[in-house]
Amino acid sequence: MFILGIETSCDETASAVVKDGKEVLSNCIATQIDLHQAFGGVVPELACRRHVDVIVPVIEEALKHAKVTLDQLNLIAVTTTPGLVGALLIGINAAKALSLALDIPLIGINHVEAHLYAAMMSQEEEVRFPALGAVFSGGHTALALIKGYGNYQLISHTVDDAVGEAFDKVAKLMGIPYPGGPKIEELAKEGNPNAFPLKSGTVKGRALHFSFSGLKTAVLYALKGQDAAASLAERLTDSEKADMAASFQRAAFDDLVGKTLLAAKNYQCQTIVFGGGVTNSQTLRRQFSNEAPKEMRLLWPAPGLALDNAAMIAGLAYHQYKLSGEDNFLIEAKPTSYFSGS
Ligand code: KG4
Ligand code: ZN
Numbered sequence: 001m002f003i004l005g006i007e008t009s010c011d012e013t014a015s016a017v018v019k020d021g022k023e024v025l026s027n028c029i030a031t032q033i034d035l036h037q038a039f040g041g042v043v044p045e046l047a048c049r050r051h052v053d054v055i056v057p058v059i060e061e062a063l064k065h066a067k068v069t070l071d072q073l074n075l076i077a078v079t080t081t082p083g084l085v086g087a088l089l090i091g092i093n094a095a096k097a098l099s100l101a102l103d104i105p106l107i108g109i110n111h112v113e114a115h116l117y118a119a120m121m122s123q124e125e126e127v128r129f130p131a132l133g134a135v136f137s138g139g140h141t142a143l144a145l146i147k148g149y150g151n152y153q154l155i156s157h158t159v160d161d162a163v164g165e166a167f168d169k170v171a172k173l174m175g176i177p178y179p180g181g182p183k184i185e186e187l188a189k190e191g192n193p194n195a196f197p198l199k200s201g202t203v204k205g206r207a208l209h210f211s212f213s214g215l216k217t218a219v220l221y222a223l224k225g226q227d228a229a230a231s232l233a234e235r236l237t238d239s240e241k242a243d244m245a246a247s248f249q250r251a252a253f254d255d256l257v258g259k260t261l262l263a264a265k266n267y268q269c270q271t272i273v274f275g276g277g278v279t280n281s282q283t284l285r286r287q288f289s290n291e292a293p294k295e296m297r298l299l300w301p302a303p304g305l306a307l308d309n310a311a312m313i314a315g316l317a318y319h320q321y322k323l324s325g326e327d328n329f330l331i332e333a334k335p336t337s338y339f340s341g342s
Contacts, residue, residue: 002068003075003321004098005314006059008051008091009083009111010139011035011042014310015059017066017073021318022121026065027304027311030054033179040172048086055094062310070102077317080108081334082139088333096329105327107320109313110340112140113152115275115301117319118312120149122302131299132269134260136284137276137308138164138179141210141256142338143263146273149319152339155263156208160201163252164278166212170219170248174241184245185281191239191246196222198247200255208263210255219248249283257287264296271297280306 002025007014011032017025032050036042063070078095080088092108099106116133133144133152141158161169164181171180176187198218201211223236223244236244256278264272272292278284279300288298305312320326 001074001318002072003077003314003317004059004062004073005109005310005312005317006055006076006078006091006095007111007308007310007313008055008087009079010087010308011047012308013051013054013058014308015062016310016314017062017068018311018314018318021315024121024311024315025068026062027309028058028062028065029307029309030058037178040178041168042084044084044086047084048090051087051090055090059094059098070098073102073104075104075317075321076102076106077109077314078106078331079111079114079313080331081110081337083111083333083335085333085335088335092331092333099329105321106329106331107317107326108328108331109316109320110337111313112142112275112338113150113340114312114316115140116144116146116152116273117149117316118275118301118305118309119273119299121312121315122305123299127273127299128271128297130267130269131271131273132260132264132267133273133275134256135276136163136256136274136278138162138168138181138278140276140338141212143208143260144339145267145269149316150323150340154338155267156206156210156259157338158210158212159203160211160213161216163210163212163256164276166216166252167278169216173220173223174236174244179277181278181281184249185283187242187245188249188283191242191244193246193250195243196247198222198251200251208259208266210259212252215248215251219244253284253287256284257291260288261292270295271299273299275301275306277307
């Protein structure tokens with residue numbers, strides 16, 4: 001079964017062709033980093049305009065790379081939730097046009113569920129359920145119990161910033177261009193993780209929930225020190241920047257690792273499935289390997305499948321279509337939601 005995936009929920013215009021849920025024939029991404037860098041974050045209106053400009057060429061490229069023609073496609077899959085509503089609409093309308101013109105079914109996919117599927121499609125072996133799902137991205141931070149493909153129960157989520165968003169905002173405070181995550185990881189290698197006594201937030205009565213806005217503010221005050229008027233970025237020496245990057249990263253990752261391993265224990269999961277851009281961090285992967293019990297299986301997305309992409313959308317669509325037979329031309333953009341039904 002050849003499935004064309006389309007993803008436009010945020011600042012990447014992506015399209016991919018995946019065969020039978022696993023074999024990635026193409027995975028094309030037009031990144032918009034250059035467009036948003038000057039603003040230190042994604043500007044929704046600019047993202048939408050760029051999606052409109054590049055959506056058709058990106059789909060054409062995905063087909064060309066896969067060596068698949070339009071009439072060979074069996075299903076169109078598109079992200080419908082969560083994301084920027086205007087951005088989602090562009091992908092959805094392109095998908096509807098293709099479904100109508102080719103007279104093939106159309107299926108809407110949840111982006112967060114697809115991030116978790118990215119790690120599952122990266123494995124040789126079948127994933128054993130129940131598994132714990134951990135999504136750490138620029139837009140989302142959540143833990144879920146995965147009982148099977150398409151069967152998720154939300155356990156916890158961030159009550160304010162997503163962890164990747166915190167990386168990007170802290171980077172901006174330090175004068176590091178967007179997206180800050182990879183650059184903070186690089187800088188942190190030279191720094192002392194205990195130079196600043198930072199800690200991630202806790203949520204009263206919700207031991208597994210996340211909160212990163214206080215951590216970001218703590219970085220701001222630690223950087224400002226006594227001289228609130230000074231330009232933060234200019235005042236920092238290179239070694240202070242490295243120490244701050246290392247201390248912030250340690251505080252964020254101690255929190256992710258601690259709460260995720262606690263959830264795996266509480267929900268009796270022997271497998272953790274990771275998804276989202278922050279799981280690109282080799283530092284995070286190492287920390288999980290060091291701290292998880294020996295018997296725990298840690299499933300990470302393969303290269304190219306951690307950040308936003310359409311292969312994960314087309315891959316998950318295979319299972320969702322097999323389970324539900326869904327063909328819904330009336331799919332709509334839904335800006336917020338974590339998992340189907342939540
Ligand atoms: O999954 P993704 O592409 O987009 C969303 O769905 O949000 O994730 C992008 C996020 C950005 O916030 C970026 O800073 C973060 O992933 N990121 C990282 C690293 N690589 C990407 N954060 C920490 N360390 C990294 N190495
Ligand atoms: Zn994402």
